[in-house]
C-alpha cells in the first residue's frame with residue numbers, strides 16, 4: 001500500500017529545474033505530483049511520474065542524483081479539517097512526519113496526501129484501522 | 141583474492157646488498173658529475189661557484205657537497221640549455237607545463253630512453269606484467285611522459301601494448317573489455333572515473349579481464365586504492381615518476397603495497413629539510429631529491445622534486461633491497477598555507493573518502509575574504525545516493541565538515557554538488573583553485 005516517488009538532488013543554480021522537467025518532458029513523461037524542498041544550499045525535487053521506472057532511467061542517464069522512495073498515500077474528502085484528522089492520528093501515535101504534501105487529481109472530489117514518516121509500518125496500520133482510504137499506485 | 145603474479149624483473153640489481161649499491165652508485169655518480177661539468181654550462185657555473193671540481197666527488201658520501209638543482213634552473217635554460225649531450229644525440233623531447241606558463245623541457249638520448257624502458261619494465265613486473273599480458277595505456281601520449289613511459293615498459297617486457305591514450309570513456313571501456321586487457325595504466329582519478337562509468341555504459345565488470353594496474357602522475361590515498369580495487373576488481377599499485385628525472389618508473393610500489401621501490405642504480409634518492417636544505421636520515425619526512433646517475437642527455441644533480449615523503453631502507457618482504465619511498469604526502473608546490481596552517485589537498489581527499497554518500501570528485505577553492513583565508517570545497521554526492529530527506533543530505537555535509545576539520549585542523553565551507561557536475565580530468569587532475577591575490 002505504498003506509493004513510489006522519485007527524488008532528485010539539485011544544487012541551487014538557475015536552470016536546474018528546467019533541465020529536469022525538460023529531460024522528462026521531451027520523452028513524453030507526465031508529472032502526477034511535484035514538490036520541492038529547498039534549503040539555502042540545495043533543493044530536493046520530489047515527484048511521481050506517470051511512468052516512474054522510465055523517468056528514473058532517463059534521469060540516471062542524464063546524470064541526475066536520483067533515487068526512489070516509498071511513501072504513504074491517503075485520500076481524504078476535499079473539505080475542511082480532513083487533513084488535520086489524518087495528521088492527528090499519526091501524531092497521536094508519536095510517529096514523526098518527515099514531510100508531507102498534498103495534491104488534487106481532476107475528476108475526483110477528494111484531495112490526496114503523500115507523506116514520509118519515521119515508522120511506515122506502524123503508521124499504515126493505524127490509518128488502516130481507522131478506515132482511512134489509502135492510495136495505491138493504480139489510483140494515480 | 142589477488143590474481144597478480146608479481147616477479148622481480150632484474151634480481152641481479154634489485155636485490156643487491158647496501159654496499160654493492162653504494163659502490164655502483166659511487167662509480168656512476170663520478171661519471172655523471174664529470175659529464176655535466178664538462179658539457180653543461182649551468183652545472184659548470186654552479187660547481188665553480190661552490191669551488192667544486194669533479195675530482196672532489198669520489199663516492200655517494202660526497203653527494204651532499206653538490207649544489208641543488210630546481211625547476212627554475214631548467215626554465216632559465218629554456219629550451220635546451222640543460223643538455224649535457226649534443227642536440228644531435230637527443231632522440232626524444234618531453235616537456236611539462238607549470239603554473240607559471242613556461243615549459244620545463246627534458247631531452248632524452250637513446251640511452252635515456254633505454255633506461256626509462258628498463259625502470260618502467262621493472263615497475264610493471266611488480267604488477268605482474270609478463271609477455272602474456274595486455275597492457276592498456278590510458279595516460280595521455282605526448283609531451284607528458286605518462287603515456288610513453290608505460291608504453292616503453294610494457295614493450296620491453298614484450299606484453300601487448302594498447303596505446304589508447306586519454307579520453308573517450310566509452311571507447312576506453314570497450315577496448316578494455318573486448319581486447320581483454322589484463323593491466324591498466326593511467327592516473328588513479330581517471331581509473332576511478334572509468335570504474336564508475338562501467339555500469340552507466342551498460343557493461344559488467346565481470347566481462348573484463350583486468351587483474352592489476354600501475355597508477356600515478358598525481359598523489360593518491362590508500363582510500364582511493366580501496367575504491368579503485370573494488371570498482372575494477374584489480375590490484376592497484378602506485379607508480380612514481382617525474383618528467384625531469386624520468387617518466388613513470390623512477391619508483392614503483394610492490395605487491396606489499398607499503399612504499400615504492402626506488403630504482404637506485406639509476407636514481408639516487410635523498411630526503412632534505414625543505415627549509416634548511418639539510419639532508420635528513422631514513423624515516424624522516426621531507427622533500428625528495430634525486431640525482432640521475434645513468435642518464436646522458438640531461439642528467440640532473442640533486443634535483444628538488446618538491447614532493448614530500450619519507451625513505452626507508454632494508455630488505456622488503458618482496459625480496460627487493462632497494463630503498464622505498466612512502467606515498468607522496470603532497471607536493472610542496474601543491475601545499476596551501478591557509479591561515480598559517482600547511483594544508484595538502486591529499487589530506488582533504490583522505491577526509492572526504494571517509495564519508496559515505498559523497499564521491500571522490502571534489503574541487504578546493506581558496507579565497508581571502510576580509511583578510512581571512514577561506515576554503516570552500518565542492519564535493520559531488522555519490523551517484524547511488526537516494527536524496528530524499530533534507531536531513532540526510534545535511535548530515536552528510538556535517539560529516540564531511542567534521543572529517544575535514546579533524547584532518548587539517550581548519551573548518552572548510554562544504555558545498556554538495558550534483559553527481560557529474562565537477563569537471564573530470566583525463567590527465568592530471570586539477571583540484572585546487574587558489575583565488576587569493
Ligand SMILES: [Zn+2]
Nearest residue numbers: 394396456458
Ligand atoms: Zn617490496
